[in-house]
Amino acid sequence: MKQYIVTLSLALLCMLCVDTVKAQEVNDSIKQELIELPYGKVSKDRLVGSIDVITKEDLMQSGYPTLSNALAWKVPGYLQGRVRGYSRGGTDDQPLVIIDGLSNRFLSSVMVDEVESVHILKDVTAKMLYGSKAANGVIVVKTKRGKNAKRKFTVTGDYGLRMANEYPEYVGAADYMKYNNQARMNDGLDPLYLQEDIDMAGSSYKYPDVDFYDMFLEDQTNFQKVNTQLIGGDDKTKYFFNMGYFGESGLEAVGDKSRTDAFNLRSNLDYKVNNVITVNLDIAGRFYNVEGNRLSDSNFFSALSGTKPNDYPIFISDQPHADSLGTSAGQGGSNLYGDMVYAGYKRDATSFAQTNIGMDFDFDKYVKGLQARVFATFDVNNYISEGKKLEYRTLKPDVTALGQDTLIVNGISNPKGNEQRLADSYYRNMGGGAYINYDRTFGNHAILADASYMLETLHTKTNVADMSTVQDDKTMNFGLRVNYAFQNKYIAEYSGSYMGSRKFHKDNRWKLFNSFGVSYIVSEEDFMDNVDFIDYLKVKASYGKMGYDKSFDYLLYNNYYKYWAGSYTIGVTNSDQLVGTEYIQAGNTGLTYEESEELNIGLTMRMLNNRLELGAEYFEEERTGMPTEMKYAFPQTSGEPTIYDNYNAIENKGFEVTAQFTDKVGDFTYSLGGYLTSYESKWTQYDELNQFSFQNEQGTETDAIWGYVADGFYTTADDVATYGADGSTPLTSSLGSSLIPGDIKFKDMSDTQSEYTYNDNVINSYDRVIIGNSRPRYIYGININLKYKDVSLYALGQGVGGFDRTLTWPTYFTNKGNVKYSEYVYDAAVPTFDGEGNAVGLVDNNFTKPRLSTEGNAHSYNTNTYLMQKGYYFKLRTVELAYKLPKTVSSAIFADQLNVFVRGDNLFTISDLDDRDPDNVNAGITGNPTFKTVSGGVKLVF
Incomplete structure (x- = not known):
């Protein structure tokens, strides 16, 4: 698969580099911003739904290389990994991700340098056409494409340090023994440790006192990132080519450091066959390798936080050596130093490959405003884990029957071994579809209509050894959207989807869902001419219902029995034995889509000569028919088979408020903005049977x-x-x-x-x-953009409040x-x-x-x-200072532009916790700590 992606992409690059057609600069500006909708675009004025837009410039102001991290906290609609809160109460309520037209793709498969824009679809009209997995919101990612413009080659490189914010603080061996004795006394138990043991802590291998965090961890690590891009084209061929690398070292202070290396490759090509047909071919891949010792991050940090300082000596002798590794009875012969240095290694390799093939049809010369597109997509994801498992010897301190110190040998030292496959998995993701767009204006009337069809199949295999698989995920959707505008101030829209899913019985696989939206541009009315302080005012509302099937497992409509569920004896003398069969699942053929009924009301206003923009939205969502194991449907005497039904229900509601002020004074441009959002969800129906x-x-x-x-x-x-x-x-x-x-x-x-x-x-x-x-009940963000001539400063702060933290x-x-x-x-x-x-x-x-x-x-x-304490915190998420060097400097190295920047992420936190990160109190305890990052880099444009 790697060879396939690399070969095709390099062939495309070579073709572009020898292309001698001279491109003409074109003006890509448009009179009004266009918003991406499923299978089409609409002007911002005619939008009736709720959509947040994140530009490529916003994304590049983050120190995180992957899109999944760079998106966080940018807009009010996508926070804490979810769109508009916890619509399903926190279970399976993550949004659908669409990358270049296909779902079942991952944000981690895309690097920020490749992205043109991200649209967060929040209300029912915006996400309806994406079908039965879109009810939790949709993240639509568009990668960069070529332009009819002068060829531009860009190289970006940066280097940074990641410094652990906080490591947990644990007591030493003497204090541990002292307080453990106190705990036992409190429980009415005899003390476990003698005062002699406490006094001798750390004096020899017989009285170990190990600071695991100090011994096994460093305080910082480093990363490197390099990315190159080629973009350009003419009126016939447009191309975008991207290659990038990201590497990072681990925190280990013992043995070889773990190493992460990621390579990404993307080529997007558009070729205009004639005035009607344009074909496009997109090929992308990401190769992600992690190599290190055999301990996972969770196992490593669990060992650090879970192993007591007096559990065992790391070494018996004063000098570290493979033949002096200590252990104890409670460790089963293991030693953390031995696990990291002498137990072998593991290498995990993950590769993504994405292919898009499409044809665009412009029928404008036949039917004014008519366009169409057909496309097919194919993705492959492979994961392979390989490594060697080696053995090492440990020594356990003990005492002989005569009271003499001795060492008991555990295991043998075997530094050789054969490499073996430890685990693997893959998935295949295929999709295809077609849609037709009709966009016309007739005097005071304007109509935009889209009809779409989409089919997707996801095939997953999780284990090569026994060829175990899960059911293929197959969905189909027919969609229709009609947007009508009168005098460019009264807008109405209908969106509908006819959804099909293999997760239900054949009698319930298809269902039609509908939504409606209206908007009213009040500022276009004559009576607003005398309202000088308002430049633009728009109100909007949408309502509808859509289905959701991602929360369902397959084949819940079938009855299932378990053979060999125990045995029982029969006969006069109980001499015969029969095998029992257990009724384990009662199928429900009536299962159908979970439904999301949604209401959205919004307002947009611009004031002070368009320098101040305000936005406010209120939403309500009723999620009904959630698949629920009906635990009280059968009496216990029947064996309690599981049965699922459309039962549980949740109401999720909240509001979002945004503000942005932008102005320019001479050569100084500044922008200040922020958002405040609040979400709350309640159980409106819940399967339970309580005494009170x-x-x-x-x-x-x-x-x-x-x-x-x-x-x-x-x-x-x-x-x-x-x-x-x-x-x-x-x-x-x-x-x-x-x-x-x-x-x-x-x-x-x-x-x-x-x-x-x-x-x-x-x-x-x-x-x-x-x-x-x-x-959190309240989440807010603050952003600052300052620019003076060629110097710019950007800062993003974010905070939360209104929640409780249990200690x-x-x-x-x-x-x-x-x-x-x-x-x-x-x-x-x-x-x-x-x-x-x-x-x-x-x-x-x-x-x-x-x-x-x-x-x-x-x-x-x-x-x-x-x-328990009231929770709140504020974080300075990102600060970036950039400088575009004078033309005389960039020309000296034959470049059109030379930019330098320094950036910091997660620099400081104001919190009610002194020694834990409020984002994740378990950071550094059960997994990696959180980091503050400082980096610097350059960007060259040729």
């Missing part, structure tokens, strides 16, 4: 945090015996071990419910109530259970004990965390209001 209505999720927010209401701390034994007592019966807890001073008091909420028919005087699951919400997970915040202790262990309450070992009070009041426990489900560490 206050436990129901129906009617609650989909991100509701359920937990216990804290009421201070138990400080004395008398406090434990009297708080919440019902007469002489003390309030008890079914959450973990017994209550003692240092635990958090939880309110007995169930006793306050009118339908709760008895007072249990016990803290249990019936006392859980909604205590917060886990996703019961990860255990880094709580140190609950048998875990590695973080620095928060110093903040735990310390109980005092009487002569009989009963907790009677607290050492002091200088604590902010509950008392320690070796139990993972300890009472105080269940989700509760005390271990």
Whole structure:
């Protein structure tokens, strides 16, 4: 596949380089901005839907090489990986991605240098024609194409450093043993470590004290990026060719650093056969290789954050050596240094190949305004993981029967091995379609009509060894859109799709969905002539319903039985045995599309001689018929087969507000802007069967945090015996071990419910109530563009608020259970004990965390209001300073332009968390840390 892409692309490049046709510069400007819709374009005035546009200039002001990262936080419509929030409550609500006309493509397969524009389709009229996978919103990516203009060759290169923002802080071996003894004493257990063990921590291999983060990680890494582009053409042939490379090293301080290398290649060619037919051929590929030790990022960081400092010595001798690797009984003979240096390597290779072939027809000379297009696409994605698995020897410290120190050998050293295939997968993505556009103006009347057809098939294989596959994903869609404008101020639009999907029974595979939209350009009215402060005013609204099938698995309409589901005996003497058959799925032939009913209302206004532009939109979406496993459809005596039905429903609503002010004073141009958005989704129907209505999720927010209401701390034994007592019966807890001073008091909420028919005087699951919400209610962004002559400055800031963060997970915040202790262990309450070992009070009041426990489900560490904080943060996402050098400098190196730039990403954060990144509190604990990036580069144009 690599040879296929490289050969065709290089052949195209050679053909373009020898082309001697002299291109003429053309004026690509248009009177009014055109907005990309499915299978067509519409002027911004005639748009009735909701679409955000991100230009190539916006994307290039990011230090991230791939489109998936560069898109983040640019516009209000696409935030936290979703379009307009959590329309399905957080499960399978990612948007559909369309790259050059085909879905089932990935944003990670495209580098930012290749992209011309990105359109975020948000409302039902905008996304309708993309069919049954578009209900969550659509990201439409258009790559660059050739132009009828002078040939331009561009080279861009930059180099940067990525510096880890925060590594978690864990205590050393002495403090770990001390506080683990305290936790055991709190639970009524005997201490595990002697004072001698604590005092000797770190003195020899028998008393290890390992700082895993300090030993195995560096604070920064570097990356390199180079990209070249050739673009141009004439009135017959237009071409775009791009080659790029991105490389990055890992953070490992031990062994060979992991290495990531990515190569991307794209060639887009348009050839005008005659005045009617233009053909185009696009070929693109990306080759992504990661090589390093056999540990995945998650396993590596889990080992760093999960291995206690005294678990085992890394080396038995003072000098690092393959024959002195230490281990312990709990490690099963393994050693992290050995895993990274002596256990072999792994090489993952991923390749994407994308091919588009199409023909455009311009029938304007036959029927004014009539155009058409047919196209076919074919994608291939291959993933192969290869490597060697080697063995190494470790030594476990032990003591003989006579009390002498000894070392027990684990395993053998085998530094040789054969390379083997560890895993592989692939997918094949095929699509094709056709559409017709009709765009005419008749005096005061203008009509734009599109009729489209699309067929797509995605074939996936996940394992070569057993040839296991998943069902091919096949969808088909017929679409129609008609946009009508009168006097360029009254606009109405209809969009409809006849959707087909193989995921449903043949009687329910096809369904028609419709949407309608209107817009009104108020500023075109005569009565607005005297309103001087408003230059442009437009209001719009859309409403419709569309189907969604991506959330469904295949063959849910079939009955399934499991053979050999146990056995049973029969006969007079039970001497015969029969195999049982289990009814595991009850098919539902009535399953059909999940439906999204949507309303969007918007306003656009320009003021102050078009220097200030304001926008506001409000939307509501009702997602109904979500596929739900009906857990209460059968009595338990029937064996409980699974059955799915169109049942659950969610209401998602919110608003978006944007503002942008642009002006010029002499040679100084500036632009200030920002957005504010808010989303909220609730369960309007939910399959559940609870004993009491206050436990129901129906009617609650989909991100509701359920937990216990804290009421201070138990400080004395008398406090434990009297708080919440019902007469002489003390309030008890079914959450973990017994209550003692240092635990958090939880309110007995169930006793306050009118339908709760008895007072249990016990803290249990019936006392859980909604205590917060886990996703931001408000997200905002601020952008600044300043330019003075050839110097420009760009900055993007972004923040969130209106959510709650629980500090019961990860255990880094709580140190609950048998875990590695973080620095928060110093903040735990310390109980005092009487002569009989009963907790009677607290050492002091200088604590902010509950008392320690070796139990993972300890009472105080269940989700509760005390271990929760209001969440907010602001990040300076990107800053870029660029300078276009004088012509005399660029001419000296035979270039038309020479630009230099420095850029920073994620430079600082204002947050309520001191030592964790608020974007991802698990960063550096279960995976890579977040980074601040500083880079610099040059751009040459020839």
